[in-house]
Amino acid sequence: MRIGSQEFDFSHKVYLMGVLNLTPDSFSDGGLYFDPAVALDRALQMEEEGAQILDIGAESSRPGSKPITEEEEERRLFPVLKKMVSKIRIPISIDTRRSRIAEIAIKEGGALINDITALRYDFRMGEVIAEAGVPCILMHMRGEPETMQQEVSYINVVSEIVHFLRHQMEMAIRIGIPRNQILLDPGIGFGKAPEHNLEILKHLQEFRVLENPLVIGASRKSFIRRVFGIENAQDPMVRHGSLAVAAIAAWNGASMIRVHDVRETAEVLKMVEALCTTRIL
Numbered sequence: 001m002r003i004g005s006q007e008f009d010f011s012h013k014v015y016l017m018g019v020l021n022l023t024p025d026s027f028s029d030g031g032l033y034f035d036p037a038v039a040l041d042r043a044l045q046m047e048e049e050g051a052q053i054l055d056i057g058a059e060s061s062r063p064g065s066k067p068i069t070e071e072e073e074e075r076r077l078f079p080v081l082k083k084m085v086s087k088i089r090i091p092i093s094i095d096t097r098r099s100r101i102a103e104i105a106i107k108e109g110g111a112l113i114n115d116i117t118a119l120r121y122d123f124r125m126g127e128v129i130a131e132a133g134v135p136c137i138l139m140h141m142r143g144e145p146e147t148m149q150q151e152v153s154y155i156n157v158v159s160e161i162v163h164f165l166r167h168q169m170e171m172a173i174r175i176g177i178p179r180n181q182i183l184l185d186p187g188i189g190f191g192k193a194p195e196h197n198l199e200i201l202k203h204l205q206e207f208r209v210l211e212n213p214l215v216i217g218a219s220r221k222s223f224i225r226r227v228f229g230i231e232n233a234q235d236p237m238v239r240h241g242s243l244a245v246a247a248i249a250a251w252n253g254a255s256m257i258r259v260h261d262v263r264e265t266a267e268v269l270k271m272v273e274a275l276c277t278t279r280i281l
Helices: 037-048 070-085 099-108 125-132 157-175 196-200 203-209 220-230 236-251 261-276
Strands: 014-023 054-057 091-093 112-115 136-139 182-185 256-257
Touching: 014 037, 014 261, 037 054, 037 070, 037 261, 054 070, 054 112, 070 091, 070 099, 091 099, 091 220, 091 256, 099 125, 112 125, 125 157, 136 157, 157 182, 157 196, 157 203, 196 203, 196 220, 220 236, 236 256, 236 261, 256 261
Parallel strands: 014 054, 014 256, 054 091, 091 112, 112 136, 136 182
Antiparallel strands: none
């Protein structure tokens, strides 16, 4: 898959996506990179630490978060994106559910669209992606971020998500997005109880029936805190748990890992790759 100017060979490598939230209220790094200059510095740092792609978003999707206006998303996102495209070499993914934001972002240099609603929020999103010829990530989520953690239940969480992702991928293909331009994300933490997230990670290889690259974004999420019995998202144990999850996801077939802690995860993935190839790199 070509993302921006770079080729991604998902048959031989697990790639690292650095996440940068340009929001005041995201669950882990909200407010840290609200300033465009600070956001640019962090983006350059993540590139240096080993990220092969950068994912930036201007609307929080943490559980309980309220939507912002399109104008506010535009105000937060584009000053940062314009600074980044001329400074960093790795492709930039745009985390948005709005087609107009995606359309402008692609023209400004965005190389991939990460839609947490899998094209369901904005009916024009698929058309914009298809016309621009950029790849996309389709993610599973039940409900909206504000309400998605209320009364969560599944009969079989893995098979239900597989069914949803297959359906949305087929719809995207009908719209005109080539199959080899689609990545899939089971949506860890989006409308799932802690046990559902663990079940997804445990049975990640079952998603291989979809035959498309799989993105896992579990970094610092609340189910990790639940395992350790802690509340603070900045506690070092949350980072340790995130690294363990990254290793398990890579071992079980993930193609791309979306993380906050780039340097540490890059080291973990190098070890996983050594184990997979049984040779010293």
